[in-house]
Amino acid sequence: MRNSTILKPLVGVDKVTITSAHHEQGTLILQVRLYVRDATNLRCSQCEKRCPRYDQGSGYRRWRALDSGTQRVEIEAQAPRVICAEHGVRVALVPWARAGSGFTRDFEDQVAWLATQSSKVAVTELMRIGWRTVGRIISRVVADGASIDRLDGLKRIGIDETSYRKGHRYLTAVVDHDTGHLVWAAPGHDSATLNKFFDLLGPERSAKIELVSADAANWIRSTVKARCPNVTQCMDPFHVVTWVTDALDEVRREEWRKVRATGDKALAKDIKGTRYVLLKNPKNLTEKQKTTMASIVKANGPLHRAYLIKEQFRAVFQAARGDAKALLDQWLAWVSRAQFPAFTKAAASIKKHRAEIDAVLEHRLSNARVESMNTKLKLISRRAFGFHGPEALIALAMLSLGRERPTLPGRMKAG
Numbered sequence: 001m002r003n004s005t006i007l008k009p010l011v012g013v014d015k016v017t018i019t020s021a022h023h024e025q026g027t028l029i030l031q032v033r034l035y036v037r038d039a040t041n042l043r044c045s046q047c048e049k050r051c052p053r054y055d056q057g058s059g060y061r062r063w064r065a066l067d068s069g070t071q072r073v074e075i076e077a078q079a080p081r082v083i084c085a086e087h088g089v090r091v092a093l094v095p096w097a098r099a100g101s102g103f104t105r106d107f108e109d110q111v112a113w114l115a116t117q118s119s120k121v122a123v124t125e126l127m128r129i130g131w132r133t134v135g136r137i138i139s140r141v142v143a144d145g146a147s148i149d150r151l152d153g154l155k156r157i158g159i160d161e162t163s164y165r166k167g168h169r170y171l172t173a174v175v176d177h178d179t180g181h182l183v184w185a186a187p188g189h190d191s192a193t194l195n196k197f198f199d200l201l202g203p204e205r206s207a208k209i210e211l212v213s214a215d216a217a218n219w220i221r222s223t224v225k226a227r228c229p230n231v232t233q234c235m236d237p238f239h240v241v242t243w244v245t246d247a248l249d250e251v252r253r254e255e256w257r258k259v260r261a262t263g264d265k266a267l268a269k270d271i272k273g274t275r276y277v278l279l280k281n282p283k284n285l286t287e288k289q290k291t292t293m294a295s296i297v298k299a300n301g302p303l304h305r306a307y308l309i310k311e312q313f314r315a316v317f318q319a320a321r322g323d324a325k326a327l328l329d330q331w332l333a334w335v336s337r338a339q340f341p342a343f344t345k346a347a348a349s350i351k352k353h354r355a356e357i358d359a360v361l362e363h364r365l366s367n368a369r370v371e372s373m374n375t376k377l378k379l380i381s382r383r384a385f386g387f388h389g390p391e392a393l394i395a396l397a398m399l400s401l402g403r404e405r406p407t408l409p410g411r412m413k414a415g
Contacts, residue, residue, distance in 0.1 A: 013065070013075060013096045013104065028068065031060075031076045034094075042092040044084035045099035051082035054089050063097050065104045066409070072128070075104060098140050106409035112141040113406040116399050120383055135392030142395040145404050150183045151201050156211040158370035159220050161189035164381040164393060171390065172197075173377065173397075175370045177213070182373055182401040187390040191219045198227040213360075213367045215239040216353060235356035236367035237317050243346040244313045245279050250342035251306040252278060259300070267299055278307050302340075309334060309343060317361070324361040376401060 016032040044051045061079040082092045096104045114123045156177040161170045170189040213234040214220040260268040277289045297304045316328045335347045
């Protein structure tokens with residue numbers, strides 16, 4: 001065909017000769033033929049190794065290509081089969097499509113880029129495909145990029161679990177603190193799930209992990225300790241501070257019960273409404289909240305002391321590295337004298353995890369980056385409703401938050 005050189009770049013196919021073109025039910029069908037060299041050097045669609053031809057297959061197959069303007073386009077070509085020593089009889093790989101796909105590479109790459117940048121409706125309407133089809137395409141695009149080692153060079157990582165669907169369905173995610181990229185995710189939140197990550201990482205690279213940030217979940221701590229011989233574990237400060245703020249709230253409830261028992265309904269009402277005032281950062285208090293705090297100082301000494309204990313603990317993580325551990329020792333001594341059972345319980349948990357907390361004070365490594373990643377994962381999981389399983393969700397997360405970001409066909413990758 002004389003216009004072959006114009007049509008090929010328009011629909012994103014190469015190494016072929018366009019032999020004919022015709023319209024069929026509103027679709028432009030381009031029939032193509034592989035170059036002689038490619039047609040005689042067929043490859044297995046699974047492993048991409050050269051294999052002998054088995055037969056001509058079942059005739060012609062079609063692949064959906066990128067639209068040309070408003071015109072839907074499909075590629076039609078013969079689909080011979082090869083016999084692979086490893087995978088047996090398989091359809092031969094074609095240069096314009098991924099294995100097992102009914103779409104061209106450019107079509108799938110554009111869908112993957114749109115899925116990371118646009119809404120579900122925008123992707124499905126623009127590309128004229130279903131949302132479940134988008135999920136399958138994303139999985140193929142991510143699998144195609146599996147040759148890139150996302151786990152190479154890891155030294156400081158964060159580990160956490162996040163809920164992705166109702167019914168206690170969780171994902172375990174691993175984030176590289178140095179790059180901010182999501183490097184691995186899998187369904188589940190237990191030692192067996194996390195062990196899959198370290199199995200993939202291997203003993204040699206696991207030994208190079210220096211710092212791991214996580215919450216107090218025992219399944220994370222025990223697995224990391226067993227698999228990473230040279231690691232220092234850092235307790236996430238947010239979770240530690242939560243123990244102390246929960247203790248303060250317990251003191252508030254106890255003081256409210258005591259005051260209510262005395263019959264002072266006005267003071268009991270004031271104490272009941274102070275939960276968020278007591279937990280809030282002092283510099284962020286409104287004028288009304290400052291007035292409420294002043295009334296607490298005047299009317300209820302125990303609650304005010306509990307508030308000061310909470311504030312000094314927050315100061316531990318804001319102190320300079322040389323002062324932070326000493327300040328924590330002072331805080332623990334204060335709690336032992338204050339005789340608040342709720343704070344005594346929190347202090348016991350802090351003593352239990354003292355080594356991990358000291359590591360945070362020294363290395364200043366928190367799970368803030370991981371928590372931010374979890375927020376993004378939750379947003380992605382809302383868009384992923386309609387996918388059959390978590391695999392497509394994980395693939396979409398890797399495209400959106402991982403090292404390899406998809407690009408539009410015909411564009412150069414950034415960097």
